[in-house]
Amino acid sequence: MDRQGTIFAHHPVKKKQPNEGLHGDSGVGQAPESPFKPSYAKASEGRPSKRLRSKTITSSKNRGLSLIGSALIIFSILGFTLTYGPIIKTELNYRIVKLLNRNNSSRGSFGDILVQTLAGNIDQIPDPNFSLIIPKINASSRVIPNVDPGNEAEYMAALKQGVAHAKGTYLPGGKGTVYLFAHSTDSPINIVRYNAVFYLLRELEAGDEVIVYFAGVKHRYSVTDKKIVEPTDTAYLMPENPLNKELLILQTCWPPGTRFKRLLIFAEKLPIPPEIQATRDLIKN
Numbered sequence: 001m002d003r004q005g006t007i008f009a010h011h012p013v014k015k016k017q018p019n020e021g022l023h024g025d026s027g028v029g030q031a032p033e034s035p036f037k038p039s040y041a042k043a044s045e046g047r048p049s050k051r052l053r054s055k056t057i058t059s060s061k062n063r064g065l066s067l068i069g070s071a072l073i074i075f076s077i078l079g080f081t082l083t084y085g086p087i088i089k090t091e092l093n094y095r096i097v098k099l100l101n102r103n104n105s106s107r108g109s110f111g112d113i114l115v116q117t118l119a120g121n122i123d124q125i126p127d128p129n130f131s132l133i134i135p136k137i138n139a140s141s142r143v144i145p146n147v148d149p150g151n152e153a154e155y156m157a158a159l160k161q162g163v164a165h166a167k168g169t170y171l172p173g174g175k176g177t178v179y180l181f182a183h184s185t186d187s188p189i190n191i192v193r194y195n196a197v198f199y200l201l202r203e204l205e206a207g208d209e210v211i212v213y214f215a216g217v218k219h220r221y222s223v224t225d226k227k228i229v230e231p232t233d234t235a236y237l238m239p240e241n242p243l244n245k246e247l248l249i250l251q252t253c254w255p256p257g258t259r260f261k262r263l264l265i266f267a268e269k270l271p272i273p274p275e276i277q278a279t280r281d282l283i284k285n
Contacts, residue, residue, distance in 0.1 A: 137200035172214035181251040198252035221267035
């Protein structure tokens, strides 16, 4: 009680502002920064957390796997191109030239140039002593004479140089069978290496021309038939034939790149044109 008889004096209460006491170093709502930090906090400074390190390692592994995958794809494409590229090119060139020749009437100078470019130049004789030209399939090759078809080492060596002539059969100009062969092996790479000349042999049909040069003389043959026979069937290798005339047989493996069967193309010798025969007789006399 004060002098005025008041028991409790009324003093106005100061209202606190909403965030009063939360500023400065009041100790309420904000702890002062301690100069003493826990050891784990100091150890973690300057390096990423375990979770971040794990993500970084995973990302690096993914990038590595991606690079390996890309490299494998590139090598696969390159391997496919090197293996099958020449075969695909041969097939495409033949189909395009065949289509252009079919539309010969509407072909202009550009079409002629395109056909010549795709088909290549087969007018040049590979070897006047002994060579083969098949215009339809753009086949042109030197022929290696008297190769033993039963000696694999011998004929494989010969086929690296060209088409092989079977030893024991007639040479062009005789009165029997002339047997020429180009084996393929069990790999697409070896189709191109050993059998490119006869790869399209299957496209030949009756009436197609085959030209053989021997000892400087041109011999022309016309396709009459084709057969697929067993590889053990050697009856056609006989120098004599039932027709008692000069025949040409071309042989390759079938299907290309395998040794399952043999594809045989049969062709008969065409008569020598009178003007050429007259010139030959004149030279002989």
